[in-house]
Amino acid sequence: MTEEVREWWELTARSFQEDIDLDVGVNWTGTTTDDDLSLLPDVAGEDVLELGCGGGQCSVELAQRGANVTGLDLSAEQLSFARDLAAEHDADVEFVQGDVTDLGTFPDDAFDVAFNAYVFQWVGDLAACFREAHRVLRTDGRFVFSMPHPVYGLAEPESHRVEESYFDTGRQVTAYDDLDADMVTYRHRVSDVHNALVDAGFRVERVREPGSDDPADYEEGPWGERRPELLAKLPSTLIFEARQE
Template identity: 85%
Template sequence: MTEEVKAWWELTARWFQDDIDLDVGVNWTGMGVDDDLRLLLDVAGEDVLELGCGGGQCSVALAERGATVTGLDLSEEQLSFARELADEHDADADFVQGDVTDLGMFPDSTFDVAFNAYVFQWVDDLAACFRETHRVLREGGRFVFSMPHPVYGLADPESHEVAESYFDTGRQVTPQEDTELDMVTYRHSVADVHNALVGAGFRVERMLEPGSDDPDDYEEGPWGEHRPELLAKLPSTLIFEARAA
């Protein structure tokens, strides 16, 4: 992950956490806690790594389920919030600062499960991240993550027509009116993600695209960023389940 991504989160973390006000739990779709997907199954007694833990809501939830959890994040501001949240819930979770593309602070074969939710749009080098994740997982370890579906962001939110190219991957800059920094993210195709997983030594077990064709099943979100009519037409979330071979 890049210095500009880190700078963005150091600047906006507190505002983001206050506004989004996420409950403790696993937020796979970016629209609130949705543990009903049951992707991580029973983690009691397992060593779990959250890659890009943000405010720690997911890490705290898994610690409360009996996992030994380590949350990693690039931003010290996010980690500060996560530690406060863990203290509030009396949850035993460790939080460390670091880049998901370089997990050198962890020995080989340290974890049983690695996961994250809505993080990889911030990561430019997925191949490096996946190689490192494979290295720190034990043989047969599970890697589960969700990310923005690359097709959803291509549609104009008003007309629903395709407004951008699916093949325009890589660095994306979104101008911000209210901050001194623009937001930088990275667009990855489905093939990019799948092939990076396979190249790192993972066996992909499932891909999921959760959603509904009923606009009434969606809310607009804390900033009005979710468009129910568009969400009922296109998947907004892509989920991978993989296992370290």
């Protein structure tokens, strides 16, 4: 399962990084490049693990804020961008190739913070990932992540009609004529994510669904989101803030 996701990222990492050309920063929502949500203040001196660091833009930002950052990703191509970015910004980040569902390279109680932005739509076995995140975090450690809100993708982009079922969860395959691999993603219900966190031993402190009902509030984001009318109707991002206990 993970292998098909890795293959996709090895194939598309270069065009992804060139197309979106993300700034260094924590892009929680995909519709703004600002860390305006202040989700991870005060990370200086903390041991931080990014679970799916991609091109390293978030890891480098947190290293610049004084955290000791480890960035983990499935894709060697993504990690190669991340290493170059860290070198360009003179940021000291350790990058490791691996799967968020098996953090066996890290000992128990190794981190104060685990986080990611827009990674869990690629992960089928969230329960395994959350168990591992719980294991490697210290007591009271923060686990913060954003992901595509599962209701947003159900609406047809032009008509805004709901064309797909919220209850059709699990593996979704999208084929592209010009690529040799299919894009495999996973749909998780909000309750599934919440309950998997609780089952892994986390205390969920906040759930956020950032957004506004005014289309004028949406700028084109780093992923080229150009649907302000739809964004003003449905939340596009789901955020969890949890604590290890």
